[in-house]
Amino acid sequence: METVDDAAVNPGGPAAATAGDGRGTAAPAPRRRTRATASMADVARLAGVSAQTVSRVSNGYPGVTEETRRQVLAAMKELGYRPNSAARALKRGEFRTIGVITFSLSTTGNVRTLEAIANSAAREGYAVTLLPVAVPTQDEVRGAFTRLEELAVDAVIVIMEVHLLDAATVQLPPHVQVVVVDSDAGDRYTVVDTDQHGGTRAAVRHLLDLGHRTVWHLAGPGDSFAAQRRTDAWRAALTEAGRELPPLVRGDWSAESGYRAGLELAVREDCTAVFAANDQMALGLLRALHEHGRRVPEDVSVVGFDDIPEASSFLPPLTTLHQDFAEVGRLCVQAVLRKMRQEGPERGTTLVPARLVLRESTAPPPSGR
Amino acid sequence: METVDDAAVNPGGPAAATAGDGRGTAAPAPRRRTRATASMADVARLAGVSAQTVSRVSNGYPGVTEETRRQVLAAMKELGYRPNSAARALKRGEFRTIGVITFSLSTTGNVRTLEAIANSAAREGYAVTLLPVAVPTQDEVRGAFTRLEELAVDAVIVIMEVHLLDAATVQLPPHVQVVVVDSDAGDRYTVVDTDQHGGTRAAVRHLLDLGHRTVWHLAGPGDSFAAQRRTDAWRAALTEAGRELPPLVRGDWSAESGYRAGLELAVREDCTAVFAANDQMALGLLRALHEHGRRVPEDVSVVGFDDIPEASSFLPPLTTLHQDFAEVGRLCVQAVLRKMRQEGPERGTTLVPARLVLRESTAPPPSGR
DNA sequence: AGCTGTTATGTTTACGTAAACATCCGGTGG
DNA sequence: CCACCGGATGTTTACGTAAACATAACAGCT
Numbered sequence: 001m002e003t004v005d006d007a008a009v010n011p012g013g014p015a016a017a018t019a020g021d022g023r024g025t026a027a028p029a030p031r032r033r034t035r036a037t038a039s040m041a042d043v044a045r046l047a048g049v050s051a052q053t054v055s056r057v058s059n060g061y062p063g064v065t066e067e068t069r070r071q072v073l074a075a076m077k078e079l080g081y082r083p084n085s086a087a088r089a090l091k092r093g094e095f096r097t098i099g100v101i102t103f104s105l106s107t108t109g110n111v112r113t114l115e116a117i118a119n120s121a122a123r124e125g126y127a128v129t130l131l132p133v134a135v136p137t138q139d140e141v142r143g144a145f146t147r148l149e150e151l152a153v154d155a156v157i158v159i160m161e162v163h164l165l166d167a168a169t170v171q172l173p174p175h176v177q178v179v180v181v182d183s184d185a186g187d188r189y190t191v192v193d194t195d196q197h198g199g200t201r202a203a204v205r206h207l208l209d210l211g212h213r214t215v216w217h218l219a220g221p222g223d224s225f226a227a228q229r230r231t232d233a234w235r236a237a238l239t240e241a242g243r244e245l246p247p248l249v250r251g252d253w254s255a256e257s258g259y260r261a262g263l264e265l266a267v268r269e270d271c272t273a274v275f276a277a278n279d280q281m282a283l284g285l286l287r288a289l290h291e292h293g294r295r296v297p298e299d300v301s302v303v304g305f306d307d308i309p310e311a312s313s314f315l316p317p318l319t320t321l322h323q324d325f326a327e328v329g330r331l332c333v334q335a336v337l338r339k340m341r342q343e344g345p346e347r348g349t350t351l352v353p354a355r356l357v358l359r360e361s362t363a364p365p366p367s368g369r
Numbered sequence: 370m371e372t373v374d375d376a377a378v379n380p381g382g383p384a385a386a387t388a389g390d391g392r393g394t395a396a397p398a399p400r401r402r403t404r405a406t407a408s409m410a411d412v413a414r415l416a417g418v419s420a421q422t423v424s425r426v427s428n429g430y431p432g433v434t435e436e437t438r439r440q441v442l443a444a445m446k447e448l449g450y451r452p453n454s455a456a457r458a459l460k461r462g463e464f465r466t467i468g469v470i471t472f473s474l475s476t477t478g479n480v481r482t483l484e485a486i487a488n489s490a491a492r493e494g495y496a497v498t499l500l501p502v503a504v505p506t507q508d509e510v511r512g513a514f515t516r517l518e519e520l521a522v523d524a525v526i527v528i529m530e531v532h533l534l535d536a537a538t539v540q541l542p543p544h545v546q547v548v549v550v551d552s553d554a555g556d557r558y559t560v561v562d563t564d565q566h567g568g569t570r571a572a573v574r575h576l577l578d579l580g581h582r583t584v585w586h587l588a589g590p591g592d593s594f595a596a597q598r599r600t601d602a603w604r605a606a607l608t609e610a611g612r613e614l615p616p617l618v619r620g621d622w623s624a625e626s627g628y629r630a631g632l633e634l635a636v637r638e639d640c641t642a643v644f645a646a647n648d649q650m651a652l653g654l655l656r657a658l659h660e661h662g663r664r665v666p667e668d669v670s671v672v673g674f675d676d677i678p679e680a681s682s683f684l685p686p687l688t689t690l691h692q693d694f695a696e697v698g699r700l701c702v703q704a705v706l707r708k709m710r711q712e713g714p715e716r717g718t719t720l721v722p723a724r725l726v727l728r729e730s731t732a733p734p735p736s737g738r
Numbered sequence: 739a740g741c742t743g744t745t746a747t748g749t750t751t752a753c754g755t756a757a758a759c760a761t762c763c764g765g766t767g768g
Numbered sequence: 769c770c771a772c773c774g775g776a777t778g779t780t781t782a783c784g785t786a787a788a789c790a791t792a793a794c795a796g797c798t
Contacts, residue, residue, distance in 0.1 A: 039784055050748045055786055063746060085521040086458035087784035090753050095455065097498070097521070105484040106678070115474040118499045127521070128499045129466070130487045152454040152466070152496070152521070255682035284682040309475070313624035313653040315684050408754055419778045424756055432776060456754035459783050742797080749790070760779070766772085 038079035047075035058083055089152070098336060099153035101131045103160055107253060108279075108308045109226070109325060110159050113181060116329020117157060124337060129153055133160075155336045157181065161225040162189065177339040179332050182226050184349075190339060191349040192331045196226055199321040199354030200233035203275050203303045204241075206319075206356060211364045212273035212301065214243040218261050218285060220277040221252045230277045230305065246271070253277075255284040262288025265300075272300055272365040279304040279311045279320055286314060286361075297363035307357055317359035327352045407448035416444035427452055458521070467705060468522035470500045472529055476622060477648075477677050478595070478694060479528050482550060485698020486526060493706060498522055502529075524705045526550065530594040531558065546708040548701050551595050553718075559708060560718040561700045565595055568690040568723030569602035572644050572672045573610075575688075575725055580733045581642035581670065583612040587630050587654060589646040590621045599646045599674065615640070622646075624653040631657025634669075641669055641734040648673040648680045648689055655683055655730075666732035676726055686728035696721045 040058070044051040049072060056064050057072040064072075075081070089095045098121050102110050118128045129152065155177040162185045180189045207215045217234045220227025231248065238245055249264060251257035258281030265271050266288050276282035282304035286296055294300050296316055304311060304320035311318040331350055409427070413420040418441060425433050426441040433441075444450070458464045467490050471479050487497045498521070524546040531554045549558045576584045586603045589596025600617065607614055618633060620626035627650030634640050635657050645651035651673035655665055663669050665685055673680060673689035680687040700719055 040786095041784080051784090052749080052786075053747060055784095056747090059786080061786095065746065068746080084459070084784050086455050086464065087753090088786085089455035089521070090453070090459050090755090090783090091785045091787080093753075095521070105480050111474050111480050114499075115501075118501045122501045130483075130497045130499060132484075132487045132491045152458070152464070255679040259682050280679055280682075283679055287682050287684050287686075290684055310624040310649055310652055310679070313628050313649075313656050315656050315659055317656075409756095410754080420754085421756075421779080422777060424754095425777090428756080430756095434776065437776080453754050456783090457756085459753090459785090460755045460757080462783075740798090742795100744795085745793085747790100747792080749788105751786100751788080753785090753787105755783090756781100757783105758779105758781080760777100762777075763775090765774095768769100768771090 037084065038081045039084070040081075042079055043072065043075045043081045046079060047072045094154045095152045096125060097127045097129050097153045098333070099129045099131045099151055099156045101133055101156060101158045101160070103133055108306055109182075109323065112323075112325035113159055113329045113332070116326040117332055118329075119326075120330045120333035124333060126154075126333070126337075131156075151176075155179070155340055157332050157336055158183075161223065163223075177336055179336045179339070181328060181332060182224065184225055184229070187347060190335050190347055192328055192335055193226070193349065193351060194323045194325075194328060195351040195353045196229040197233040197236075198351070199305065199323075199356070200230045200275070201237045202354070202356045203305070203321055204234055204237035206358075207273040207275065207301055207303060207362065208241055208243065210273075210301065210362060213270075213365070214238060214246055214273070216246045216265060216271050216274045217248060218258060218265070218274055218276040218281050219248055219250045220281070222250070224253070227253075227277050234275055251277070251281045251284075253280060255280040255287075257281060258284025259288045261285065263292075265289070266292035266294055273302075273362075274300060275303045275305075277305055279306045279308045279314075279318060282311075282318055282320070282361075283314055286316075286318075290315070297361050299366055301362040301365070303356075303362060305354075311357075312359060314361070316361050319359045319362045320357055321354040322357045323354050324352050406453070407450045408453070409450075411448055412441065412444045412450045415448060416441045463523045464521045465494060466496045466498050466522045467702065468498045468500045468520055468525045470502055470525060470527045470529070472502055477675055478551075478692065481692075481694035482528055482698045482701070485695040486701055487698075488695075489699045489702035493702060495523075495702070495706075500525075520545075524548070524709055526701050526705055527552075530592065532592075546705055548705045548708070550697060550701060551593065553594055553598070556716060559704050559716055561697055561704055562595075562718065562720060563692045563694075563697060564720040564722050565598040566602040566605075567720070568674065568692075568725070569599045569644070570606045571723070571725045572674070572690055573603055573606035575727075576642040576644065576670055576672060576731065577610055577612065579642075579670065579731060582639075582734070583607060583615055583642070585615045585634060585640050585643045586617060587627060587634070587643055587645040587650050588617055588619045589650070591619070593622070596622075596646050603644055620646070620650045620653075622649060624649040624656075626650060627653025628657050630654065632661075634658070635661035635663055642671075642731075643669065644672045644674075646674055648675045648677045648683075648687060651680075651687055651689070651730075652683055655685075655687075659684070666730050668735055670731040670734070672725075672731060674723075680726075681728060683730070685730050688728045688731045689726055690723040691726045692723050693721050 040051040040054045043054045047054065049068060053064060053068060054072055057069050100114055100117055102114065105111050105114070121128050131151065153176065157179045159181045161183050162180055178189055180191050181193055183189065183191050185191060204215050215238060217231060219231045222228065235245060249261045251261050258276060261281070262285035265274060265285070274285060276285055282302055285302060289296055289300055296302055302318065304318045307320045307322035311320050331352065335350065409420040409423045412423045416423065418437060422433060422437060423441055426438050469483055469486055471483065474480050490497045500520070522545065526548045528550045530552050531549055547558055549560050550562055552558065552560050554560060573584050584607060586600060588600045591597065604614060618630045620630050627645060630650070631654035634643060634654070643654060645654055651671055654671060658665055658669055665671055671687065673687045676689045676691035680689050700721065704719065
């Protein structure tokens with residue numbers, strides 16, 4: 001068992017580690033440790049070739065005999081050589097790293113998108129660096145010159161409305177490509193997002209088709225563009241269908257806020273259908289309705305947005321709009337890579353459709369109301 | 370509006386670029402385009418000092434006149450200078466970056482921990498790179514030498530049981546410090562974790578104190594050490610109290626699995642108290658119990674683990690163990706930095722207590738049973 | 739044989755930074 | 769008045785890599 005672990009942590013073999021470790025202090029000659037890593041020069045020396053040839057092998061370039069390649073690979077293995085990515089980045093002028101900026105990881109959507117981005121990026125040979133934004137006490141010293149924007153990234157994906165980004169006093173380095181999620185800034189940036197509009201329309205249509213006279217809306221916070229877009233689309237869909245526009249009820253994405261909003265809605269007898277801007281708020285709404293004895297879906301129908309994994313376990317299982325975060329993340333990476341290679345357009349919006357998942361939280365209104 | 374955005378994207382302002390441009394092209398030598406970013410040499414030239422002095426200012430080193438410093442800072446600003454982190458990393462031999470390895474971001478705990486790590490790291494001047502593990506199709510070419518382990522990180526925090534890490538064939542570079550979450554490998558690694566044992570004991574005690582004869586356990590997947598530890602602690606607490614040990618019911622962390630397990634438990638009349646290994650499974654359990662007409666907490670008491678934000682909006686609001694993920698993340702970063710500075714011990718486990726949050730899902734058993 | 743083109747390999751150089759060392763300066767104490 | 773000190777600044781060098789250029793070896797052709 002421990003052999004496996006040793007191997008994972010120190011592929012170079014246990015011998016080296018032990019020697020340098022505790023016993024090292026006992027040794028008389030304190031030559032300042034074995035060099036941490038072997039360089040190309042070391043490999044070249046051992047293999048009897050030039051450093052450049054090692055470089056070629058390392059990068060899989062052509063023009064190396066199979067024979068030579070084998071020798072170099074053997075030398076690499078023996079020395080436990082691994083390329084120094086700092087030197088590589090310096091030479092190539094790129095880091096092979098994408099930065100992801102987001103305010104918090106507290107919303108499902110952000111997290112799922114981030115995960116998809118990380119996976120897609122890895123597949124393309126890129127790493128992902130997380131850039132937490134607006135740490136309040138950044139006046140830590142570290143020299144009077146603390147701009148944390150010496151980011152080791154080639155491109156940035158922003159998972160937040162760009163206006164928030166501006167407000168967060170984040171200074172993006174020039175010449176860094178940007179792709180944005182959750183924004184309408186398609187005229188200024190490259191934007192990838194879920195089709196909030198289409199999804200919302202599907203939700204509203206579904207409820208109206210069931211016979212509901214109109215649909216109430218439990219909106220997300222005003223500073224989220226996704227929330228704003230869903231609200232707009234809800235309004236448009238109702239208006240288009242010639243239905244009455246109920247007053248807007250607003251939450252902050254949290255289940256708790258959904259509960260508070262739900263307390264208001266629960267007492268309105270004329271409220272038979274609610275479209276919640278996300279599943280968490282729908283959860284809180286369900287609780288409020290339940291506490292007030294309004295049954296879902298018999299008395300009130302509820303539709304959410306996101307299709308979080310838990311949605312199918314709500315009481316009752318929630319009808320909601322499934323967002324394909326994986327696809328959004330994938331497209332973000334593709335777009336940003338394309339921009340880096342100057343292949344793609346500078347701006348424009350790509351939308352990923354949302355899919356309505358029917359579960360048990362919707363039904364026709366009571367007595368055909 | 371666009372001024373704001375311009376500023377964010379190109380903090381140097383347009384003037385600098387124009388100036389550097391015009392003069393450059395006016396010179397007879399047609400050097401290929403203006404360099405994307407200004408280097409120390411450029412700043413030094415403009416400020417009329419040596420590059421070394423720029424370096425000193427940039428790093429906040431002493432030995433620079435206030436006068437000179439001002440000049441250098443002005444030149445930096447004019448050129449929109451920002452340090453090249455690749456060069457810096459190469460020179461210093463460190464990246465100021467911590468890698469975080471985790472299987473997926475689908476569990477609340479991992480995500481919250483990651484977020485805390487990112488914030489703590491940022492506060493210490495470190496960036497966080499996400500390392501997705503075991504991308505199946507990594508046989509993409511990129512040379513025969515595709516080891517993705519040329520990681521640009523100084524240290525690694527592993528959010529998974531180390532055995533899984535081994536299985537994932539991740540080869541950590543030597544000389545990279547490691548801190549592990551969710552493991553019992555304190556004898557081989559530095560481990561930081563929530564006090565699963567103490568938390569579980571508190572949950573079981575709470576239920577027994579309410580008068581329940583014994584406590585059932587809805588366990589997490591066997592390959593999670595956190596799950597395993599909670600199960601062990603549950604067993605220990607019951608044994609210690611001299612109570613009967615009900616059969617174990619197992620889920621996979623998901624609400625859906627909690628629901629399935631709940632279907633079994635719901636039909637057992639003798640089951641009056643359940644300790645679920647996480648809140649999501651508790652949610653599914655609540656649904657199953659509800660569907661079978663077993664009221665919570667009147668007929669069955671339920672305790673969860675994690676205290677996800679939604680827990681207070683469950684039906685009924687869930688009594689659960691609050692995990693201080695922020696603290697876990699903070700301690701991880703501290704530990705890993707200490708190890709890098711060779712200040713801390715090589716191994717050992719640090720536990721962060723969990724706190725029982727009482728809500729409405731627990732009550733004495735029906736008819737004092 | 740002599741030339742040309744191709745392939746394999748080596749040499750030089752530069753990427754931007756910061757440690758180590760060198761220099762310059764004004765001031766202080768003998 | 770000079771030797772010396774210490775603070776401010778400049779110069780040299782190396783970090784590890786890979787592009788650009790240089791060379792060598794050899795095959796194919798006239």
